Amino acid sequence: MKRKLCAVTGTRSEYGLLVPLLKAVEREPDFTLQLTATGAHLSPEFGLTYREIEQDGFQIDRKIETLLSSDTPVGIAKSIGLGVIGFAEAFDQLRPDLLLLLGDRYEILAAAQAALVMKIPIAHIGGGDTTLGAFDEAIRHSVTKMAHLHFVTNGESARRVRQLGENPRHIYNVGSLGIDRILSLPHLSREELERSLGFSFRSRNLLVTFHPVTLDREPSGKQFQELLAALDALGEEYGLIFTGPNADPQSRELTRLTREFAAEHPNAAVFSSLGQTRYFSLIRETDAVVGNSSSGIYEAPSFRKPAVNVGDRQQGRLFASSVISCAPQKTEILKAIRRALETDCSKAVNPYGAGDSAEKILSVLKSIPDYRALLKKQFDPIRSDDK
Template structure:
């Protein structure tokens, strides 16, 4: 019998862990694998809720804790955090000696982990590559991690094409769909009464979930955009209850978090949570009239609940979007117009037939199947895959 494959999963945020929770469980419960779990970033920060405790409560022992976050969200602070991450993951991988490292997405913590694995000669499997987010530097990080990786699990056909366009061999690029759909289908969601009791809140006649992250490619604009959003939400009045989740640990995130805290403190119909956890987050989403902000969750998970999304600004520009997503500029009048459309009868009637471009589920099992059967020997041997390009013969 062949030895179990040592699979090291890296997670740095609550959202990323929520997406991979089923995959982590699948690796743990399969005799073909030995699960190693490396936790970093916001999971280890009191400011972001010490969400490593949720991971352990789910029954997953943590093998490595890689501390990287500083008390600064300036460009210098984030760059130093990446440096600490590279040092920490170099040590962690030297101790764990994984056969494969699994990472998801596009955050700076993941870039540090992938860089350390690359230098250590450890193959990398990357989930949710090939996507585009034109309003954040995550765009460049995502494609950089793609180039460091050896197996690729993409959420939609255009994203698979883009990974191949980046020079990755087609036989190593797998179309599996979005992991968030599996999370929705795999959980027994809480009902309204359970949520109101657990969270000590009361849902209103209308309810919105709000998450706004800094647009990191627009320096100096984040606070103005957040203020425009808060002013637009204020125009709805107290009959619309607001449930905020906090921004990520991105450049400028602390300023936005402080603005949300001040807004909520003055309005009894608004609440804010540092971390709801996956079960309560998705359970709340199901009861909302809409999701507002610039989080990828509003594009990937929300359409599966048959509710609308107001997607503000350019942070998610370039991602595939369902017909339930309303794009708007990050100005108060544009956001107010989008909210008016969100609540309109015509828009709400059309939500029943919306299809989610990220699939209908099954990504977890598809990834596990590849991790189980794909040869690991020779995986590091990699050449650039050239695609056929039309020849431009026009004169200059």
């Protein structure tokens, strides 16, 4: 009998990472793929990106509404509660043998909570990372403790998962699925991008994404205004392509500020969702990635492109030599952008693998005869012979 593997996706970025694994599971005769879409995928404000999932040929088995008309901490906390309820109902109907979760979004936390009490084994992708500027850090480690299989992106993360008391036999360093995705996608030329986006490239061009920083004392809006001031100071010879923020507290303010900036700057364009093909093609065709998105850390190095990492949201992750970090202050951001444009990234090495993560994960999933045998786990302390 085929085993049912249920994957959860709540945002465009995490879905893009999952695609290579979803396709690998679909091809495997021993598995049946179940797919649940939630969060920003179902929101008009964030582009109704569930339609991109369907356009890619995937069947969405359940759509789980969680987002309220609010981006406040209270609204997000309520969304987690709605998610737990929705996932409990979905899992009761789908009866998966294993739950596939990626990352550290609050939708993922809701799914893990429901699966935990419903005795559904969890395979977690991307555990063990550290990020200082967002509550994603605590969510990521919480999901690790609820999960039974751990697919990490690098050796440092593997050691942190081990430090959390997880059995080393169930920790697998597989690299980042983002590199798999890059290698599998077609690339649009500059001319094709200009036609698709309705945007004319300038002599220099930057791809900008700034997400809320949920733990910093300084509000996200103030930090973003510093970034906008730095971009304004560059002048109109720089093309600026903005992608929208995640559905986190303060996201609406960032969206408003972005649109107001673009309305006053003919060299700027804003897109709530670009899709994976256009997004990665833009990394290839622009001069640098700027902001605080994890794509500047995970994917940009594979394109040998510099990434200006603003603020603390990604601090703690493993950085390639092409990543330039700076404080969220206008002068520091300007310095970092100018340094990035002068940096030779041709020899940058992506520390997150070589693009075979999906097959590595699939191989492990196939090798385990009984997922339910993983449910009873105990804290495994680090011993003197651990390396």
